[in-house]
Amino acid sequence: MEASACALFLIISWSVYSCLAESGFLSLDCGGIGNLTDSSTGITWTPDDKYIQGGYRKANNDQTLEFYHQSLRVFPKPLNKSCYHLPITPNVPFLLRLYFVGVRYTNLIPNFNYSIETQEFLSLRKATFQRNPPQRSEKILVSGGQVLYICLIRASEDVDPFISSIELRPLRQGMYNQVKSRSMLHMRARNSYGASKQISDLSNRNLTGSIPSTLGNMTALVKLSLDNNHLTGGLPDLSKLVILERLHLQNNDLSGDVPDWLSELPNLKELFIGNNNFSGVIPQKLQDLNLLELTYEGNNYLCVRKEECRLSSHSHGRRGKTVSVPVVVCPIAIAGIISLLGIIIYRKKFGRKEIANSGTQGTPTGNRESRYVPGQDNLIISVPSTPKSRSFSLEEMMTATKNFSSKIGQGGFGSVFLGELAEGKQIAVKILSFFSEQGIAQFLNEIELLSRAHHRNLVCLLGYCNASRDLMLVYEYMSGGSLNDHLYGRNKSKYPKLGWKSRLKIALHAAQGLEYLRTNCTPKIIHRDIKTANILLDANLTGKLADFGLSRVAADDVSHVITAVRGTAGYVDPKYFTTHVLTEKSDVYSFGVVLLEIICGRRPIDITLSEPQVDLVKWVMPLVKEDEDFMNIKELVDKSMDNNYNKDSVIYVAKLAMRCIESESIDRPSSSDVVMEIKGAMKYEI
Structure with a gap:
């Protein structure tokens, strides 16, 4: 009787211990085949198959590892992104641990990414590997939603992503108050300090x-x-x-x-x-x-x-202090000032590898929180939720695109598909490819900027879809293609010849969109990739600027941004290229190249031409210097227009284009001046 009572007591005690040990815990043995309990902690590890679709089980075959690391789940081709759907309690902080243990590749270093996603943000990181002791990635985060997504993302054709175990632990309210719904703590080290220290x-x-x-x-x-x-x-x-x-x-x-x-x-x-x-x-x-x-x-x-x-x-100090630099005219002082200018720096808002941590970094829009950790490849960014952009369901997207059957474009970000909403509106759906981290940054940058920039000459972002964990952007469909298509591409034979009046009208629309970015957006936006391929047209040839993936914002009191050079060959401002100083006038330079294109009907870089003609700007420059009055403008004009244009109007635009591509940005017109000048050229066509 006493033995039975003792046994019963032990059973009850063990049950209570187990319940306390794993109250609200989720412990997944990835690739596991049954429930197993850790005798040292009382925590039960369960298979992961009810939280993930796809992948296959693989044994680690290493008995020195904990039992929950002795199997793993591998995600083979053609899977590019596979996501666990884990239940969480809204607005309660929780601890997340991820383990990547196993899979030896001959002559290959395991290389893939994983993302941590909530309804508020997406954090992208590179997986790191270590068998003994097992490599652990540990975070603390909170979300207002009820689902946490852990996604394994292929980064190469040769390496299959894998994961060995996942731990999810709710924390008490009040712990880690610095963690908000758009930020995340990342563990760097855990130390014990003795009394001798x-x-x-x-x-x-x-x-x-x-x-x-x-x-x-x-x-x-x-x-x-x-x-x-x-x-x-x-x-x-x-x-x-x-x-x-x-x-x-x-x-x-x-x-x-x-x-x-x-x-x-x-x-x-x-x-x-x-x-x-x-x-x-x-x-x-x-x-x-x-x-x-x-x-x-x-x-x-x-x-x-x-x-x-x-x-x-x-330098402007944190508390508003200003330190003036006196100007002394002597070689040493000038050299010192130049050196000082070289080291005073501005941390760019985008293009960094970031991770949210315990604090916030203010941005002009005030909706991104980030912190940098050296040596880590990661990106964290908020998924927007604005009244001007709609959140589409996956079902809506599949229905609208007929299961993504009509592909109409491809970029560094991924593919674009044609679709039609239930109300009859045609749409273009851009789906993010996770093979390019730069593409991810550009893709999410475009969400942020177009969610708050609205103008008749900017392509309209209708919304986005994140339900499938494959991010999609939904735009109005521009049935007229791009200006590039009309000048040289697939639509050149589809449409009648693009006359001078139509070209001038499209140029005005694009210039008005550019002016809006500079004068009506707060903070102002520098597009950074103005080109004919990014000027889209509707059925009435109304022009709209598109593709804001490379764009940068600049506060109203800042005249420029120091940033790595991005853009398209032939359109990039040479001053920006050599100094990395990006300004509004960098966009004006690119627009000047576009104006030359619509006049000459040729690409900015064309390697099929003879050496003196390969570069459009370098070809035009000497011709203009020899003919400052443009008396021989006919030599430059696109032959496909069959002389059907007003010569004075073309000369007016040609002179504007030459001012736009001046080597010194201070000599270039503003975007508002460009709009006014094009309207002046249109008067000759009345």
């Missing part, structure tokens, strides 16, 4: 002046926190603190370059220097440190790569 927390002490160099004598210091004070100057040399693991200096007035000696701290794992006045480029050695978590937001002239730098002759 010192921690100096001097945060929120209202400290002023410089950081005392005597701190460098505290050789047992593992953490130094000086957040939220009024400290000034630069950093003293603390390189003697060889066991220093965490240095927190946020919300002060520290200035100067980020010193190289920081990279000599072998144990450094956290460096928080946000909201100061540091400038220059973060040392590459510091970025390369293993397990370094770096936060630097709020330093207006500090960045990771030189090409992202912001050019300025003065």
Whole structure:
């Protein structure tokens, strides 16, 4: 009787322990075939097949691993993206762990991506691998939705994505309050500090002046926190603190370059220097440190790569301070100023590899939160939800496109399909391909910009679909194709010859769209890829600007953006190409090339022509210099127009085009001037 009672007690105790251990837990043994309980924790691991469709089970054949790592799920071709659908409680923080253990490829490094997706954001990351101990990816996040999507994404033809286990753990309300619905914490390290190690927390002490160099004598210091004070100057040399693991200096007035000696701290794992006045480029050695978590937001002239730098002759501090740079006319001073201009930098809003963490980075639209972690390939971006863009279901998209049966285009982002909504409106559906990370950035950039930019001469974004975890953009269908198609492409034979009046009308429409981006958008938008292929036409030949994937925003008080060169050969502003300084006038240059195209009827780069004629701009320039009055304009004009044009009108536009492609941007007209000039040319046609 006593033995039975004891056994019953043990059974009840074990049941209670198991329930407590896994209350609300989801522990998936990917590729597993049955429920198995971890005797050390009481957690039951279950197979993943009810949460995923597709893929196959593969054994790891490594008995040294935990039982829930001894199998995995592999996703073979033709699958490009496969997603787990995991239930979560809305607005409750939870811990997510992903393990990628297994699969050895002969002479190949496993290479694929995975994404973490909620109704609010999509985070794209590269999978990393390690068998012993197993590589773990750990996050803390929260969502207002009820489903979390973990998606495995193919990045090459040769490597099949795989995953070995997933853990989902709800956390108590109030834990990690810094995590919001559009951000995510990523674990860099978990450490235990013994009593023999010192921690100096001097945060929120209202400290002023410089950081005392005597701190460098505290050789047992593992953490130094000086957040939220009024400290000034630069950093003293603390390189003697060889066991220093965490240095927190946020919300002060520290200035100067980020010193190289920081990279000599072998144990450094956290460096928080946000909201100061540091400038220059973060040392590459510091970025390369293993397990370094770096936060630097709020330093207006500090960045990771030189090409992202912001050019300025003065620095604006976090608290509105302005440091004037006096002009002294002497060679040394000029050289110093040039050097200063070279290192004062502006961290670009897009094109970075980002991960959301505990803080926010303000943007002009105020809807993206991000934090950079060196050495990680990842991107996190909000999925928009605006009243001006509609969210379509997968069923609507499949019905509208007849199961995506009519492909009408292809780009670096993916494919475009023709469709028709239930109300009869024709649409073009752009589906994102996950093979190109750059395509993802461009695709999501376009969602953000077109969700708030609306004009009769911009292609209308009707909405998007994210229900299938394959992002789709839905546009109005432009049945007239592109201006490029009419001049040289597939529609050249479909439509009557494009006369001068029609060309002029299309040019005016495109110029009006460009003017809107500059003068009516807040913040203003620089398109960065103006070309005839991105001027789309409806059935009435109404022109509309399209493809905003490369576009950049610039605040109203900023005249330019320093960014990597993007665009299409033949259209790129040479000044932008050599300096990486992108301005409104860069778009004007590209538009000048478009004007030359509609006059000459030839591509900006045509390698089938003789050497002097390959480059349209270089071909036209000497001809114009020899004939400044354009008396021989007939030599330039597209022969397909059969002399059916007003010569004065063409000369008017030709002179405008030449001003648009001036080598110095200051000599080019504004987008508003371009609109006015084209209207002037149209008067000759009345």
